[in-house]
Amino acid sequence: MAFCTNCGAQIADGSRFCGSCGANQGGAPAGNVGQPMGGNTMQKNGVVFTKADEIDFEIFGDDMQLVEIELDPGESVVAEAGAMNYMESSIKMETIFGDGSGADEGKGFGSKLLSAGKRMITGEGLFMTVFQNAASDKKAKVAFASPYPGKIIPVDLDTFDRTLICQKSAFLCAAKGVNVGIHLQKKLGAGLFGGEGFIMQRLTGDGVVFLNAGGTIIKKSLQEGETLKIDTGCLVAMSETVNYDVQLQSDIKNGFLGGEGLFLATLTGPGEVWLQSLPFSRMADEIIKATTGHKEENKGINNPISEVTDGLGGALGGLFKF
Numbered sequence: 001m002a003f004c005t006n007c008g009a010q011i012a013d014g015s016r017f018c019g020s021c022g023a024n025q026g027g028a029p030a031g032n033v034g035q036p037m038g039g040n041t042m043q044k045n046g047v048v049f050t051k052a053d054e055i056d057f058e059i060f061g062d063d064m065q066l067v068e069i070e071l072d073p074g075e076s077v078v079a080e081a082g083a084m085n086y087m088e089s090s091i092k093m094e095t096i097f098g099d100g101s102g103a104d105e106g107k108g109f110g111s112k113l114l115s116a117g118k119r120m121i122t123g124e125g126l127f128m129t130v131f132q133n134a135a136s137d138k139k140a141k142v143a144f145a146s147p148y149p150g151k152i153i154p155v156d157l158d159t160f161d162r163t164l165i166c167q168k169s170a171f172l173c174a175a176k177g178v179n180v181g182i183h184l185q186k187k188l189g190a191g192l193f194g195g196e197g198f199i200m201q202r203l204t205g206d207g208v209v210f211l212n213a214g215g216t217i218i219k220k221s222l223q224e225g226e227t228l229k230i231d232t233g234c235l236v237a238m239s240e241t242v243n244y245d246v247q248l249q250s251d252i253k254n255g256f257l258g259g260e261g262l263f264l265a266t267l268t269g270p271g272e273v274w275l276q277s278l279p280f281s282r283m284a285d286e287i288i289k290a291t292t293g294h295k296e297e298n299k300g301i302n303n304p305i306s307e308v309t310d311g312l313g314g315a316l317g318g319l320f321k322f
Contacts, residue, residue: 052157052174052176052178052208053175055071055075055207055208057154057208063150065146065150065151065152066085066145067210068142068143069144070139070140070141071091071131071139071141072133072139073133073135073138075132076131076133076176077131077175077176078096078131078174078178079172079174080128080129080171080173081129083129083144083145083172083173084131084144086142087131087141087142088140088141090133090134090138091134091140092131093129095129096128096130128180144210147212149283150214150215150217150278151212151213151215151276152172152212153212153217153236153237153274154210155208155209155211156208157204157206157207157209160272161241162206163202163203163240164202164237165200165203165239166200166211166236166237167201167235167237170201170211170213172212174207174208175208177205178203178204180202180203181201181204182199183200183201184199211236211237213236214276214277214278214282215277216276216277216278217236217274217275219273219274220272220273221271222242222271222272223269224270226269227267227269228268228273229266230264230267230275233279234265234276234277235267235273235274235276236275236276238267238272238273238274239271242267242271242273243267244266245266245268246264247263
């Protein structure tokens with residue numbers, strides 16, 4: 001068991017960075033668990049990736065965070081479209097048809113399009129943007145910001161067997177070389193009622209990735225066989241070793257009237273999980289409710305039928321909560 005030298009949070013043994021504050025721990029990277037394929041190219045479970053650049057970074061802010069990444073000459077970071085906040089003059093920006101992991105090298109246009117299409121259904125675009133320090137004699141900085149209130153989570157894939165499973169649209173940016181792929185839920189119940197759907201993101205590589213999540217973030221370490229029940233939609237990311245499923249509430253009354261829905265997501269260890277206190281979908285629902293309420297107030301006339309139906313909808317709204 002190890003703890004962050006900056007904020008005191010518990011971190012995995014051998015971690016190079018703290019998952020809570022992002023502070024560099026100075027630890028050595030984990031051993032090479034991927035299969036070398038020649039040069040800087042490696043493969044894990046059929047996923048091809050290149051050795052990622054070792055980037056330095058600092059996270060600013062509390063609830064509206066941004067991450068500032070410092071690149072040595074020639075180093076690069078890849079990000080989703082529109083995530084960049086600012087960059088210094090020596091940073092060269094290039095839009096690519098891929099994620100920079102090397103997985104599409106040597107493939108035809110059709111294969112590249114299929115790979116990009118898989119990323120698109122996980123919430124990412126067909127194109128991604130690479131930011132490279134084009135200077136030959138100095139470091140340069142580029143910053144990225146989350147599109148909604150919450151936290152930016154740095155994760156060193158080297159300490160998680162080089163694979164992380166995330167909710168759709170969780171990926172913000174990463175050291176160039178990380179593969180952004182697709183993870184399919186094999187269990188019907190988890191796909192239908194788990195809150196994340198059948199499609200999630202799979203991040204593979206040996207570099208640092210940055211995830212966006214809403215509200216406050218908490219990281220849990222689950223032991224072998226240990227189970228955690230969570231509200232559907234609150235999962236941000238988990239180790240590949242964690243089993244994700246859903247369970248029907250034992251008390252049907254709680255499912256109908258408790259507001260939490262008939263189903264709860266279950267996470268069974270071993271492994272690490274990251275949870276968010278405010279899923280973006282929940283925040284959007286509250287904004288829509290508030291907007292609708294203000295429109296009705298502006299009409300100046302109370303509609304008793306609407307009030308009754310809205311009340312019933314609110315009382316039963318947790319029946320099938322996605």
